[in-house]
Amino acid sequence: MKITCIGTGFVGVVTTAVLAKLGNKVIGLDIDEDKIAKLKEGVVPFFEPGLSELLINTQKSGNLTFTTDYHLAVPDSDVVMIMVGTPSAPDGSADLRFVESVAESIAPHLKENAVVVIKSTVPPGTNKHIRDLIGSKTTKVFHLASVPEFLKEGTAVEDTLHPDRVVIGVEDEFSKEVLTKLHEPLTSNILVMNPESAQMTKYAANNYLATRITFINQIADLCEYNGADIEEVIKGIGADRRIGPGYWYPGLGYGGSCFPKDVKEIAAYAKKVGEPDSLFIKINALNEARVSRKLEQFKKETGTFSNKTVAVLGLSFKKNTNDTRVAPSLAVIPWLISQGATVRATDPQAVDEAKALLPKEVVYAKDAYAAATNSDIIILLVEWDDYTNLDLSRLAKLMKANPVFIDTRNQYEPKTVINAGFKYIGVGR
Ligand SMILES: NC(=O)c1ccc[n+]([C@@H]2O[C@H](COP(=O)([O-])OP(=O)(O)OC[C@H]3O[C@@H](n4cnc5c(N)ncnc54)[C@H](O)[C@@H]3O)[C@@H](O)[C@H]2O)c1
Numbered sequence: 001m002k003i004t005c006i007g008t009g010f011v012g013v014v015t016t017a018v019l020a021k022l023g024n025k026v027i028g029l030d031i032d033e034d035k036i037a038k039l040k041e042g043v044v045p046f047f048e049p050g051l052s053e054l055l056i057n058t059q060k061s062g063n064l065t066f067t068t069d070y071h072l073a074v075p076d077s078d079v080v081m082i083m084v085g086t087p088s089a090p091d092g093s094a095d096l097r098f099v100e101s102v103a104e105s106i107a108p109h110l111k112e113n114a115v116v117v118i119k120s121t122v123p124p125g126t127n128k129h130i131r132d133l134i135g136s137k138t139t140k141v142f143h144l145a146s147v148p149e150f151l152k153e154g155t156a157v158e159d160t161l162h163p164d165r166v167v168i169g170v171e172d173e174f175s176k177e178v179l180t181k182l183h184e185p186l187t188s189n190i191l192v193m194n195p196e197s198a199q200m201t202k203y204a205a206n207n208y209l210a211t212r213i214t215f216i217n218q219i220a221d222l223c224e225y226n227g228a229d230i231e232e233v234i235k236g237i238g239a240d241r242r243i244g245p246g247y248w249y250p251g252l253g254y255g256g257s258c259f260p261k262d263v264k265e266i267a268a269y270a271k272k273v274g275e276p277d278s279l280f281i282k283i284n285a286l287n288e289a290r291v292s293r294k295l296e297q298f299k300k301e302t303g304t305f306s307n308k309t310v311a312v313l314g315l316s317f318k319k320n321t322n323d324t325r326v327a328p329s330l331a332v333i334p335w336l337i338s339q340g341a342t343v344r345a346t347d348p349q350a351v352d353e354a355k356a357l358l359p360k361e362v363v364y365a366k367d368a369y370a371a372a373t374n375s376d377i378i379i380l381l382v383e384w385d386d387y388t389n390l391d392l393s394r395l396a397k398l399m400k401a402n403p404v405f406i407d408t409r410n411q412y413e414p415k416t417v418i419n420a421g422f423k424y425i426g427v428g429r
Helices: 010-021 033-040 051-060 097-109 126-135 156-161 173-183 195-223 230-238 259-272 279-302 328-338 351-355 368-372 392-398 414-419
Strands: 002-006 025-029 064-067 079-082 114-118 142-146 166-169 190-193 309-313 342-346 377-380 404-407 423-425
Touching: 002 010, 002 097, 010 025, 010 051, 010 064, 010 156, 025 033, 033 064, 051 064, 051 156, 079 097, 079 173, 097 114, 097 126, 114 126, 114 173, 126 142, 126 195, 142 166, 142 173, 142 195, 166 173, 166 195, 173 190, 190 195, 195 230, 195 259, 195 279, 259 279, 279 328, 279 404, 279 423, 309 328, 309 368, 328 342, 342 351, 342 368, 368 377, 368 392, 414 423
Parallel strands: 002 025, 002 079, 025 064, 079 114, 114 142, 166 190, 309 342, 309 377, 377 404, 404 423
Antiparallel strands: none
């Protein structure tokens, strides 16, 4: 099949490479000329495990090319996929301006019977608006579908090659056949529904996961009043098959490029349609207040951050990515500096990205040990493998007297850290 993928960001690069690996002829298009120049040379413009090799191999096979030119990219394609960003507007609603702009750009070039697929996360109802927009600029027959993306940064290649499910939102048999055929090599679990259900499925999945994180944080906060350990509580509830043992992350709340905006967007949607008591309005408010609440609590437990040197481990929003969108480091580090602390930060992949966004006073270290040297406090923000098997005794010796270990991801047993010579502060324990 001939496919054009528009927007070669995190979703776009992974999708183009995987669809090309399946034997399709794929063109990736972006308006960012630097990004396209890099991709043409086989360079992935961000860190994602396994992606570089896949990109190089599919380009060598001749199945994958990149361009910035809509005239070249669209006219021959059977399927045109839109996967540009959909950030939140100031009122929280999904800002569809990039999707609209792509719709206008592709319309004059579509071939007869092209299937246009919205992969960007958009609210239910968007298909009608985009259909009208494209329809106003072409006389060709085209089909509009929704195939929301569920990949996770850090495991994006694996997620795309072996998805839990593919959700296809269509209104006609032709699109159903084309899109089922395209995705069949990836999974037998293909769920066909209408576009609104597909778009709602995407929001429901992310809002559920964000709610799960907020829920466990609420329970963790209560544990701190009574000697319960949230990690033991998680084992206890996880054994219930209705609840399950996975995806429990007590900590500083959810971040990243998707959950915060997808919760805001569904909360804004709820308000717009007349549901002002929506749970998601509260989930968003709780998460937005989370980092400050925990920092004030850490301050109480450590005494003060003023004149302290703090080693911050982890600058990305989670491990195995250099994406810093809504990363805890971006809230924690400026706050530490405002408290009079000196910050020595480190990350295996995200230093360059974080440097552009953090105050200039931050000193960057090559690893956890270098960051900890002569520090008073360690704050572990991201559970990169480099930080979950630290030699704690060595670390404590490198630090000033009475070191403190703040483990915002509950990666260590409190006793182990205490035995290595630290005061231990976790979340909900
Ligand atoms: N990142 C994720 O983990 C993830 C997972 C699932 C779904 N999504 C959704 O997928 C969509 C894309 O997310 P992303 O993280 O890949 O975004 P991104 O910001 O990394 O990439 C978007 C790309 O679109 C390009 N672009 C913008 N306007 C364009 C235009 N008119 N023509 C061509 N290219 C244009 C930008 O230059 C950029 O390279 C969003 O709706 C997001 O919510 C993201």
